[in-house]
Amino acid sequence: MKQFDYVRPGTIAEAVAAAARPGAVYLAAGTNLLDLMKGGVSRPDRLVDVTHLNGLDGIETLADGGLRIGALVNNADLAHNAEFARSYPAVAEALLSGASAQLRNAATVGGNLLQRTRCAYFYDTASRCNKREPGSGCDARDGENRSHAVLGWSESCIATHPSDFCVPLVALDAVVEIEGSNGRREIALDALHRLPGDTPGRESVLEPGDLIVAVRLPPAARGFAAHARYLKVRERTSYAFALVSAAAALRIENGRIAEARLALGGVAAKPWRARAAEDVLGNVAPTPDAFQEAAWRALEGAKPSGDNAFKIELARRIVVRALLLAAAGTPARIPALPASPFASISGAIHA
Amino acid sequence: MPELNLTSAPAHLRHGSNIGQPLTRRDGILKVTGRATYAADNHPPGMLFAVMAVSSIARGRVTSLDVAAAKRHPGVVDVMTPDHKPQLAIDPEIKTNPFVFRMEVLQSNEVRYANQPIAVVIAETLEAATEGVALLAPRYDELPPLVGLDAGETFVPPVVGVGNPSEHHHGDVEAGLAAAEKRIDATYETPPQYHNAMEPHAIVASWDGDRLQIDMPTQGLMLSLARIAELFGIAQDKIHIRSPFLGGGFGSKGLMTGPPTLGIMAAKLVGRPVKLVLRREQMYGPVGHRAPTRQRLRIGADGEGRLTALDHHARTVSSTFDDFYEPAADASHTLYAAAAIRTSHDAVRVNTGTPLFMRAPGEATGSIALESAIDEMAWACGIDPLAFRLKNYAEVEPISGKPFSSKALRACYEQGAARFGWAKRSLQPRQMRDDDGLLVGWGVGTATFPALMFQAEARAAIRRDGSGVMEIGAHDMGQGAWTALAQIAADAVGLDVDRVEFKAGTSDLPDAGIAGGSAHTATAGSAIHSAGAAVIAKLADLATNDERSPLFGAGNAGVIARDGRLIRRDDESRGESYAEILARAGVAEVEARGTGAPNPAAMEEYAMHAHGAVFAEVKVDPELGQVRVTRMVGAFAAGRIVNPRMVQSQLCGGLIWGMSFALHEEAVTDRRSGRIMNANLGEYHIPVNADVPPLDVITVEEHDPHVNALGIKGVGEIGITGSAGAVANAVWHATGVRVRRFPIRIEELLTQR
Structure with a gap:
């Protein structure tokens, strides 16, 4: 394996300074990074291990009713936090639908946001990939691309962001807290990831040294708890990335939708907030017709990037279903098969 | 002579005493406590780590490898390439028998498929060897690869599977189709599949002069032994292979392939023990797979729903350099009583590792x-x-x-x-x-x-203390051979399973045949059964010819072996224990061999x-x-x-x-x-x-x-x-x-x- 420096800073400031140097990357659980390094996809000169930093592993309710999740909280702990699951059920369901139990026990909140695409041409170092090697080309464009992006892609990159967790988070207006060389700042999660354009190598707006220290859910996010679901279609029942997924959250008052939130996963280089669809769901009754209309709006502008036209129709159907499920109400317990179309099958033991 | 050496009527067996019992795995505790030693768990003193560099192109040739850069990396000991490797005793392109497949062992810089080994880096640590591979930075002359079922000219392979004719006819299929009231004409496609055993292919090889010690998971100890002897020009009795446990094989560990051969070559090159373990992605190429197929079925049925014709044609692929053809259409030979059946195959050659046996090929x-x-x-x-x-x-x-x-x-x-x-x-x-x-x-x-069934041999012994030994170079791939074969062994010598020392999994034991074709229990079991019968016959000889034995003169009536005793068939009150017989005869043990083989007449x-x-x-x-x-x-x-x-x-x-x-x-x-x-x-x-x-x-x-x-x-x-x-x-x-x-x-x- 390529030799690299390993540093374990004692404070956030030291971490930021250490990671601001060229060739440095942060290491948390490493569930993605170590695979990338073993495959020669990432060849960093320096790993800055942040797992020993203090104060990044808490889940705290804020005075304003918001929630702050430390970047080092692992996926399993967060999903199994009863208060969290009650208040943000779609987020917990999304977390539990991702990866495997072993990976969820290790993977962190911050790392999840910054995980890399699963595009096979990104992983295959013999293929051309503008994300891995800017300017080299995109072998996915004419390659095996049935699972690739249908929204927001460019000729230089058709990869998708694979996260489940980010999808309901972006729907709920999550905010990312960042420590950088110039101190602390925060941005909307929706603004964290970039669409590929001509520079797919730049996947987020983070600058060298920037460290995600927390994800915050604003007070309003709790208002959707009664009607919030995550739905994920994949090619086996567990341990598979989404072909397409959707997070739907509704605030229903007097039988009408007061406010709707909708985001899609597996369709673009970022978790895809579908604001146009949300707009048509304001102050209407939660009916299948309304959801069909929302689905059409959500996929406006979608186009196949290859052998994947089916994902557009599939995404519409998933949007409708997720909205129907959300309208029906959040189940008292997260289903044994989280986010699965088979969630309600009796006898399902685990995911 | 007591009628004990039976191959068609196992009269001395009491089925149900061991055979038929739902015993739990005898190796289960070893496995769940981590004490079962798989090949890659072995670390002989001085062992080095070898990592293969594999081709990222599917067709062409390697034009350069930066060997100097790899060798400069700390910990790298040597780099094995086509220009720097031990010579083999036989050209690996020569097929000496139908179970020999061509392999890539750095014989040239030609690339025939993606993931083909092109060099091996040997280092003090796995990490150094891995980085050494990255530093080789191979360059290639690349040719457009042949890919897929329509890659080129089709041809009819002379045989499919293992020696099956590629075409079969029974009755007139076209007439059957013409006469049919209902007809189906449908084409199905199946993809390439890879065995993906949990345990990757691995070898630990140590040379001591011209003696060779190998730890390697194999479904075919003796086939591997013979192939290694041939490749390295040494006598088979100089080679010892241990393969007590396999983490799955599914057909991909049946025959000797390139990667373990490279491990042996690497050990020879550096004069130290070497371990070589495939990375998961390296299992998609040099160790076999299931070829894709496109199958056309034309079926006719009469007004009553009886099949008048069944025509099953399969297109498949083989590699550009060797021949294995998935015998897909042969599935139609046995199941349905169509008045006319035709099965046929054709194939194209593609840039892939040679397909092989995989899970019901x-x-x-x-x-x-x-x-x-x-x-x-x-x-x-x-x-x-x-x-x-x-x-x-x-x-x-x-x-x-x-x-x-x-x-x-x-x-x-x-x-x-x-x-x-x-x-x-x-x-x-x-x-x-x-x-x-x-x-x-x-x-x-x-x-x-x-x-x-294949051919196998086993050696059985009864020891002075009345216990038994059964030796056979059988293979436990996880299917439970350690248990099931021990049960057969116990019945074969008329003892409880705990009283029989069952030895398997090494190449110094009698040949158990390959663990494939779903035939291992039948093959090895038959040899065990026959060896058991033979050793009991010898024991019975000792007793029935000794006037001091209660069994004296029972030769004509015959004896039965049961629970560590021989008893007269015509008078079950008369008998004595194995230990008594051996003690009186003053021998430490009696032993015998037996074979198992298919019955050609049947x-x-x-x-x-x-x-x-x-x-x-x-x-x-x-x-x-x-x-x-x-x-x-x-x-x-x-x-x-x-x-x-x-x-x-x-x-x-x-x-x-x-x-x-x-x-x-x-x-x-x-x-x-x-x-x-x-x-x-x-x-x-x-x-x-x-x-x-x-x-x-x-x-x-x-x-x-x-x-x-x-x-x-x-x-x-x-x-x-x-x-x-x-x-x-x-x-x-x-x-x-x-x-x-x-x-x-x-x-x-x-x-x-």
Whole structure:
């Protein structure tokens, strides 16, 4: 394996300074990074291990009713936090639908946001990939691309962001807290990831040294708890990335939708907030017709990037279903098969 | 002479004392406590780590390797390349027998497929060797690779599988089709698949002069031994292979391939022990796989739903440099009583590693196509698919006209259908829903696999203390050979299983034959049985010829071996223990050898196959197209069941592989580069626990007096046949959509609501 420096800073400031140097990357659980390094996809000169930093592993309710999740909280702990699951059920369901139990026990909140695409041409170092090697080309464009992006892609990159967790988070207006060389700042999660354009190598707006220290859910996010679901279609029942997924959250008052939130996963280089669809769901009754209309709006502008036209129709159907499920109400317990179309099958033991 | 050396009537055996008992794995505690030593767990002193560099192109040649850069890396000891390697005693391109396949051992800089080994870096640590490989930065002259079933000129291979003719005829298929009232003409495609044993291929090799010690998982100790001896020009008795446990083989560890050979070469080059373990993605190339197929089935049926003709043609691929042809169409030889049957194959050559035996080679691939087509014909005839299969039940083997040595398939259909509740199935598709609105579909498939045997030898001994020894170089791939064969051994010498020291898994033991073709228990078991009978005969000789023995003069009447004693057949009150016999005779032990082999006379007279019926229930989301198998019942008749617990596990495993075939497994090949784009277990999908529903396996009573002395047919592979088709047929029944490309994908089920 390529030799690299390993540093374990004692404070956030030291971490930021250490990671601001060229060739440095942060290491948390490493569930993605170590695979990338073993495959020669990432060849960093320096790993800055942040797992020993203090104060990044808490889940705290804020005075304003918001929630702050430390970047080092692992996926399993967060999903199994009863208060969290009650208040943000779609987020917990999304977390539990991702990866495997072993990976969820290790993977962190911050790392999840910054995980890399699963595009096979990104992983295959013999293929051309503008994300891995800017300017080299995109072998996915004419390659095996049935699972690739249908929204927001460019000729230089058709990869998708694979996260489940980010999808309901972006729907709920999550905010990312960042420590950088110039101190602390925060941005909307929706603004964290970039669409590929001509520079797919730049996947987020983070600058060298920037460290995600927390994800915050604003007070309003709790208002959707009664009607919030995550739905994920994949090619086996567990341990598979989404072909397409959707997070739907509704605030229903007097039988009408007061406010709707909708985001899609597996369709673009970022978790895809579908604001146009949300707009048509304001102050209407939660009916299948309304959801069909929302689905059409959500996929406006979608186009196949290859052998994947089916994902557009599939995404519409998933949007409708997720909205129907959300309208029906959040189940008292997260289903044994989280986010699965088979969630309600009796006898399902685990995911 | 007592009538003990029996091969067709094991009269001295008391079946049920050991055979037939559901013993738990005798190696189970070792495995769950981590004390079972797999090949890569061995670390002889001074051992170095070897890592293969593999080609990223599929066709062309390597023009440069930066060996100097790799050697400069700290810890790198040497770099083995075509220009710097120990010479082999024989050109690896020469095929000395049908079980020798060509391998890439740095004989040239030519690249024939992606992931072909092109160099080996040897270092003090795994990490240094891995980085050394990265530093080689190979350059290539690349040619456009041949990829896929339409890559080039087709040809008819001289043989398919292992020596099967590529074409078979029985009756006039065209006349049968012309006379048919209903006709089906359908084409099915199956993808390339890779074995993906949990344990990657691994070797630890140590040379001591011209002696060679090897730890390596193998399904064929003696075939490997012979091949290594030939390649390295040393006598077989200079080589010792240990292979006590395999973390799965599935056919990919049967024959010697390039990577372990490179490990031995590396050890020779550096003069130190070397370990070489494949990375997961390196298993997608040099160690075999299942070739893709395109199968066309033309079937005719008369007005009563009886088959008038069955024409099964399979296109497959082999590598550009060697020959193995998935015998997919042969699946149509045995199952259905069509008046006329034709099977045929053709092939193209592509830039791939040579395909090899994988989980019912041919039978599985052909079965999913045949079972789908039979289902399509049943629907065309308006007949329940199980009733249709019964209507076309083969009373004799259709292609040969031979009677079956035994065939309890009707009982499999009956018992499986009853357990499943098949009678409640709607004839029409897309009629059944569950309480959640999910589409429900039920499908059936017929399972079949030939009852094969190879040749084996075993050595048995009875020791002074009355205990037994049974030695055979058998292979436990996880299927339970340590347990099942020990049970046969115990019965063979008339002792409790705990009183027999059962030795297996090393190359200094008698040849057990290859653990493949679902034939290992029958083959090794027969040798064990015969060796046991022979050693008991010797023991009986000692007793019946000694006037001091209560058995003196019992030669004509015969004796029976039971619970460590020999007793007179005609007077069970007279007998004595093994220990007493040996003590009086003053010998430390008696020993004998026995062999197991197929019986050519019986094979000439009978068709020998195991059979089964698999029933599957799937649920499909009507809008989203996601499929989940929710129930499977498999009823199998496979002769004598040595260990019901192990057999249950193997058959359940087969059902899961069948589900995997229908819904999950596919190696995705980039058609431009010839590289496999999902060479890892995250993206090459096999079922995970959440995909596997309750599985219900029934073993149907079947006594076969012809297959071998023990009546064993084998259960290793039959579970994957029938089951894949049952799942595919259930998907059709749920949705009304007939998918003919496998695995079935979500987009194909989105076409209608």
